[in-house]
Amino acid sequence: MPLPTLPTKLGTLLSEKDDSVILADPPVQPDEPDTPPARPATASNKAAATPRAKKPAPVKTAPAAPTAVPAPATAAKTAPAKSAAANPAQAPRPAAGTASKRTRLAPTQRKLFVLDTNVLLHDSNSLFKFEEHDIFLPMMVLEELDHQKKGLSEVARNARQVSRSLEGLVGDHGLDKPINLDGIGNTEARGAVTFQTSALDTSLPIQLPLGKADNAILAVVNALTKSMPKREVVLVSKDINMRLKAKALGLLAEDYRHDHVLDDSDLLYDGVMPLPDNFWTKHGKNMESWQQGGTTFYRISGPLCSQFMVNQFVFTEGDDPLYAQVRETAGNTAVLATLRDYSHGKNNVWGITARNREQNFALNLLMNPDFDFVSLLGHAGTGKTLLALASALTQTLETKRYNEIIITRATVPVGDDIGFLPGTEEEKMQPWMGALEDNLEVLHLGTGKSSSNLSNPQGSEAPRNSTMELVRSKIKVKSLSFMRGRTFMNKFLIIDEAQNLTPKQMKTLVTRAGPGTKIVCLGNIAQIDTPYLTEGSSGLTYVVDRFKGWPHAGHITLQRGERSRLADYASDAL
Numbered sequence: 001m002p003l004p005t006l007p008t009k010l011g012t013l014l015s016e017k018d019d020s021v022i023l024a025d026p027p028v029q030p031d032e033p034d035t036p037p038a039r040p041a042t043a044s045n046k047a048a049a050t051p052r053a054k055k056p057a058p059v060k061t062a063p064a065a066p067t068a069v070p071a072p073a074t075a076a077k078t079a080p081a082k083s084a085a086a087n088p089a090q091a092p093r094p095a096a097g098t099a100s101k102r103t104r105l106a107p108t109q110r111k112l113f114v115l116d117t118n119v120l121l122h123d124s125n126s127l128f129k130f131e132e133h134d135i136f137l138p139m140m141v142l143e144e145l146d147h148q149k150k151g152l153s154e155v156a157r158n159a160r161q162v163s164r165s166l167e168g169l170v171g172d173h174g175l176d177k178p179i180n181l182d183g184i185g186n187t188e189a190r191g192a193v194t195f196q197t198s199a200l201d202t203s204l205p206i207q208l209p210l211g212k213a214d215n216a217i218l219a220v221v222n223a224l225t226k227s228m229p230k231r232e233v234v235l236v237s238k239d240i241n242m243r244l245k246a247k248a249l250g251l252l253a254e255d256y257r258h259d260h261v262l263d264d265s266d267l268l269y270d271g272v273m274p275l276p277d278n279f280w281t282k283h284g285k286n287m288e289s290w291q292q293g294g295t296t297f298y299r300i301s302g303p304l305c306s307q308f309m310v311n312q313f314v315f316t317e318g319d320d321p322l323y324a325q326v327r328e329t330a331g332n333t334a335v336l337a338t339l340r341d342y343s344h345g346k347n348n349v350w351g352i353t354a355r356n357r358e359q360n361f362a363l364n365l366l367m368n369p370d371f372d373f374v375s376l377l378g379h380a381g382t383g384k385t386l387l388a389l390a391s392a393l394t395q396t397l398e399t400k401r402y403n404e405i406i407i408t409r410a411t412v413p414v415g416d417d418i419g420f421l422p423g424t425e426e427e428k429m430q431p432w433m434g435a436l437e438d439n440l441e442v443l444h445l446g447t448g449k450s451s452s453n454l455s456n457p458q459g460s461e462a463p464r465n466s467t468m469e470l471v472r473s474k475i476k477v478k479s480l481s482f483m484r485g486r487t488f489m490n491k492f493l494i495i496d497e498a499q500n501l502t503p504k505q506m507k508t509l510v511t512r513a514g515p516g517t518k519i520v521c522l523g524n525i526a527q528i529d530t531p532y533l534t535e536g537s538s539g540l541t542y543v544v545d546r547f548k549g550w551p552h553a554g555h556i557t558l559q560r561g562e563r564s565r566l567a568d569y570a571s572d573a574l
Helices: 073-077 117-122 139-148 154-170 213-227 240-248 279-283 303-307 357-366 384-398 425-432 434-446 461-466 468-473 503-510 539-547 565-573
Strands: 112-115 134-137 192-195 233-236 252-254 272-274 288-292 295-301 313-316 322-330 333-338 373-377 404-409 475-477 491-496 518-523 553-557
Touching: 112 117, 112 213, 117 139, 117 154, 134 139, 139 154, 139 213, 213 233, 213 240, 233 240, 240 252, 279 303, 322 357, 357 373, 357 384, 357 553, 373 384, 373 539, 384 404, 384 434, 384 468, 384 491, 384 518, 468 475, 503 518, 503 539, 518 539, 539 553
Parallel strands: 112 134, 112 233, 134 192, 233 252, 272 313, 373 518, 373 553, 404 475, 404 491, 491 518
Antiparallel strands: 288 295, 295 333, 313 322, 322 333
């Protein structure tokens, strides 16, 4: 068909109606292989973190492949794993039914990882994350696990789970020999665990008080290093000072990196791709366009389409601007859908309009019922909470799409803890919900929208004042402590300060969603207050990476602050 005339004004590309229409018969996306391509056989081993190896990696039984050319995808089903699960996104997964056929490496070819207690308390399944390598548990680690097992906290639950896993592994075996880690069904772990059953030489190059648990574990690592010169003994700890002391003693020490989604937070998916100036020249030759439900769709083909992800936002500015969302991808073909312009006053959301490009993208995600999961990242003042709350109020009180708004957050103090708080669950959570009150004040007193559903004949100010109690009655503040086992139906769930959640806590929250529920995660990964969490291991980073490309999820990283000129300058200068 002939090339349609490209629009020359932004207004013609931004639909005035809802953009929630999805094509009736989308093309089937090609299935991705279950197993990622195998890494070259000459690649060096990776442990729980990149090790400081003293000797070259042992030669594996798989045939060597050139480092410049990756092995085909089918090779991953037969070649043995090369790493100790340093990164779950990169570590190859064994094919079903092949784990029992794999031969175990000789003990001298395996690394021996000595686990610190904080690794087990951080991830109760860390015992099984080291693939073909072995684990050594000092007696002091078991002693510390015993001290941490009491209570209802996440740490106590992890301690009890580790103890149950160890009991299942031991069974009727004696502790004088290594015990295979795949004895209770964890087929990905092909190493063995060894318990300390006798006293070891505790002399250290530097005199340290042995009454401290960390120093006792360092002494065990030092003794194992001396007694096993042919093996690589590595301490794995989440404690930075522990790793520094180990390196000062000449011992190998690494961070536990299996929970790291990304090694560099700059590589995190931001949900937006700017298009080059010559985009239409290379991708508009065989373009098809049509309108459906007030939204304009473009089917384009070209080399850049293979880099698109479903629900990613693309834009180009200039004489022929385009602001669109990728709806479908298939090889070098993609379908783009234009957006609704929420920067225009008549498309305001509870009186709020988008002040920049990213906020407009965010409102298109928040107001579209087809997106069950939305994540918004951005530094302070970018409008994450305000946009989420305004869209929640509109869809709860005006369109009646949801019957209630639920807000929760991790209660991690920035300074000293203020102690126990009196009252009910919601009253205890009120001090943590200052952001909610601030944004409600903006929506109520500043630019709150009076809708036909809430109006009365007394004028525009009266509805805003008279509906404040109704607004508060539709908002419930819940604690994370009581989320397990719940199911939310037709709720608008906002998870604030999500960067302070672990991946396990985030999974617990997201799996609470029932039919008709929308979950919105808000956070800034540069402001993490939870111990042992980093930008790469935060639960917010985890869900952004795992949900990208899912047809019912969207993500946007807000770039520009809109709070005030003072806040913007302080964010950059301080």
